[in-house]
Amino acid sequence: MIAYILRRVLQAALILLGVSVVTYALLYMLPADPARQIAGRSATAETVANIREQLGLNLPFYEQYLRYLGNLLQGDFGRSYLQKTEVGELIAARLPATLLLMAGAIFCELLLGLTAGAIGAIKRNTSVDRTLMVVSFVGVSAPQFVVGILMLYLFAVVLGWFPIGGYGTFSHLVLPSVSMGFLGAGWYSRMMRSSMLDVLRQDYVRTARAKGLGRARVFFVHAFPNALLPIIAMIGIDIGMFMSGIVVVESVFGWPGIGQLAWQAIQRVDIPIIMGVTLVSACAIVLGNLLADLVVPLIDPRIKLR
């Protein structure tokens, strides 16, 4: 187990290193010149050259990258070109909002997805089942910005139940969480439904029924926990999916997380911020996957990590 974790952590470090090289290289190849952007439109050529030198932008690619990596290993993400603030500080200020939103989204997708999936399995091939599966299909297919804007319009603008975007209270959290969880809920309901149907066909379920247990008890105590197994592994992988979702959902709802930060930075080619957010997201994805792999054997003793 320990050896396994060590191996995975080492792998993760290599992946992150790879991500940092590729991202840095891609941003390096962009035609936009950071020194000119900082210098502004009234700057003289000397000013631009001076800034380029101060930032080390005149160095060859590998030297720039090694410099960045060196600072990074000391926990220094650099200073934003346009926001003039430490990137670490910007990310730290926004990370709590993103984590809160992710927690909300995971809660929503589990609540909606598992409920819909379980109901679908019990009522299989009825109109209830079909309706739920159509809704889940829409959930899986609909782009998040569409879902987000529709929810915002319906529940905040027309009905006025929730605030129109923003951050701060519980009611601010509801719509973005649901918008983000809707996609996952679609997946989970379909997974839950088929997993549940599998389990319900198992011998031990039939035995439980045969020995006279009530439907509800068989369902909740015997079938449900077993049907959950494949889903738990999914949650870890979901964290990676969320990393792409937060950029969209946070922008729609004005949610002050790192997704919004990334979106603003991309529009203005603020390279240190793009690098920082990319690395933090990559960390989250790697960690999520690792967590998923580690948690499964804890719940299901039949699975062993090697």
Next chain:
Amino acid sequence: MFSKALKGVALAALIAGAGLAGTATLPTHAHAGEGSITVTYKDDVSTLDPAIGYDWQNWSMIKSLFDGLMDYKPGTTELVPDLATDYTVSDDGMTYTFMLRKGVKFHNGREFKASDVKYTLDRVVNPKTQSPGAGFFDTIKGFDTASAGEADGLDGIEVVDDYTVKFTLKQPDAAFLHKMALNFAHIVPKEAVDEWGQDFGKHPVGTGAFMLDEWTLGQRLVFKANPQYHIAGIPKLDSIVVEVGQEPVVALLRLQRGEVDIAGDGIPPAKFLEVMNDPEYKDLVVSGEQLHTGYVTLNTKIPPFDNVKVRQAVNMAVNKDRIVRVINGRAVPANQPLPPLMPGYNTDYKGYAFDPNKAKELLAEAGYEDGVATTLFVANTDPQPRIAQAIQQDLASIGMKVEIKSLAQANVIAAGGEADQAPMIWSGGMAWIADFPDPSNFYGPILGCGGAVPGGWNWSWYCNEELDAEASKADAMADPSQAEARIDLWRDIFTKVMDDAPWVPVFNEQRYTIRSPRLVAEDAILVDPVHIPVHYDYIAVK
């Protein structure tokens, strides 16, 4: 020596009155204002350091936190002294002496002195500051060595006594007083800059009407009235809450619900007609002119635009009225580089009338009777690509096959700064909004030879040395008695530029701001041509 005797106190009263003329009550007490407003922006506020801040969100905030020696009468482009009470200009236009206002306090309680003026400008031109505005001060003596980092400060600034400061220039500069009103010349106290270093922009200390009270990164900023502000009765509000990260559409919805007082990014294009046609909101929309021209640059170094006939043909082929319709009439068609609000605008000039047939003839004369292919660069945010398509269609009708390259703004700017990259650029989203209301600002960087350098903003790579010489002559006419002749000369220069047709001036964008019904301010304050986007100091609430 001639002197412009403008007495500070009288002036302050004038300014305070001007902001209120035609609206509700005059304040009867001198203490800081009442009430609070909420303003929203999409993008984060980057920095509030006046030496560095140069974007839509922070421009006017910095003006409210800091003061310069000069400012403009609220809602106008008329220059008036601010932290100075008076100034004199030597006969040769080489020396400016400013008498400073006494008793003005920084937010930290210390009195503002002449040494702060010198410190501020030394800091701006110091290459370590990385100020995007350093270049504006290149006419001050000692700029070259100071900006190269070879000298500690500018030789040309002399602290005569605590309340007098003298600037010596290396050449006469008629726009110098405007430059003293720029954010980059707004006064900062040394001790606060030393304390916060690179983070001064997050902990601004100035002499302005508002002080920064709270800043939650990525969420909101709160400004509080400065009770010691040097203009009595200003500011009119007690506080301003700025919320960032709000999409313009969301901001508009919140405004309609009464949660927001000013949507800082204006009315989103997609909602424009809806808002304008709604009787409930019509009266809440304020429109005003701005110092802006949207134009297409024609790169004079790349065929076919190296031929003046082709450039003229393009000028005749573009249907500007239709483009204005594409953006729902939020602009007026333009025929020359200068916007109508700018001194030197030529009201008699007719420009190139829309005439596709004549355009085709000119193209044939230039040797392109069978048509020609070229590329138009454009920023990829709405409505710019739609405008590019309209231009594409117009040019197709005279036989020019235009390929549209729609890129992130920073990449378009980078392409424009290279001589051989972009044959045509639609400037939308990056177009020139004047830094100060003087025609010189519309020439040098974008039409002069000095801007036609790698990384420059003269994307036409147009360089007419004769006109450059005339421009230098105009800039040297610093004596106020020559002011009119100088403007005439500039008018002439811009008219001559159009003979060479390096641009297609397309339209002058109007600014539209929407505000809540409880806001009390003259329209001009809400679309102030200098305090962009709004002049916070003069806004009140019911």
